[in-house]
Amino acid sequence: xxxxxxxxxxxxxxxxxxxxxxxxxxxxxxxxxxxxxxxxxxxxxxxxxxxxxxxxxxxxxxxxxxxxxxxxxxxxxxxxxxxxxxxxxxxxxxxxxxxxxxxxxxxxxxxxxxxxxxxxxxxxxxxxxxxxxxxxxxxxxxxxxxxx
Numbered sequence: 001x002x003x004x005x006x007x008x009x010x011x012x013x014x015x016x017x018x019x020x021x022x023x024x025x026x027x028x029x030x031x032x033x034x035x036x037x038x039x040x041x042x043x044x045x046x047x048x049x050x051x052x053x054x055x056x057x058x059x060x061x062x063x064x065x066x067x068x069x070x071x072x073x074x075x076x077x078x079x080x081x082x083x084x085x086x087x088x089x090x091x092x093x094x095x096x097x098x099x100x101x102x103x104x105x106x107x108x109x110x111x112x113x114x115x116x117x118x119x120x121x122x123x124x125x126x127x128x129x130x131x132x133x134x135x136x137x138x139x140x141x142x143x144x145x146x147x148x
Contacts, residue, residue, distance in 0.1 A: 005119040009109040014137045016142040018079050018099040021106070024097070024141065025082060031071050033060070033142035041115040051076055052147065089121050103137065 014021050024030040029043040035042050039062035046056040051073055058069040075083035076091070082095045093111045098105040108132065112118040121127045 005115040007109060008118075008122070008131055009107065010131055010135055011105070011107045012139065013100070014104040014106050014139060014142055015148070016104060016146060018097055018104045020145065021097060021104040022079050024044050024138070024145065029086045029143075030145075031067060032057075034137040035134065036122065036137075037133040038137070047083075049073060089117055089125075091117075091121075105136070106138075 011034075015025075024034065026047075026049045031047070032042045032044050035057070036059050041060045043058045043060070044056075045058065046054050048054055053073045053076075055069075055071040055073065057069050059069060061067065062116045069086070070088070071086045072085040073082065073084050075081060079099070081096055081123040082093075084093050085091075086093055089112065091110045094107075094109045094111070098107075108131065110127065112121060
């Protein structure tokens with residue numbers, strides 16, 4: 001994982017072919033099972049995976065507190081890239097997928113509007129740790145989905 005003064009990037013190998021990875025990223029019944037940091041659950045209200053499409057979900061923390069989320073998909077390149085604008089906190093997420101035989105290389109970057117917002121989100125909400133946990137949950141879900 002690397003970061004600049006307003007960006008976090010994580011790169012990881014996912015234990016599934018690109019077709020499976022794309023499904024678990026773009027189908028609400030899958031993404032609800034792995035999205036978010038450890039201990040969080042999700043209710044997907046809307047997920048229109050197309051440029052300009054809205055993604056609304058509510059994350060529920062281990063303490064029972066709820067966190068409404070809203071994003072707008074900016075760019076969708078099937079089996080290659082997803083770009084979305086997340087609101088409150090505001091950041092642009094760019095997720096790039098690269099097939100590698102029976103695995104998929106993932107590069108996930110979160111770019112915050114300002115260095116100050118980045119510092120707050122990392123220091124207060126530990127966004128860097130949350131992103132790492134999110135990728136680990138995704139890897140585990142892919143293994144479970146494939147019966148491994």
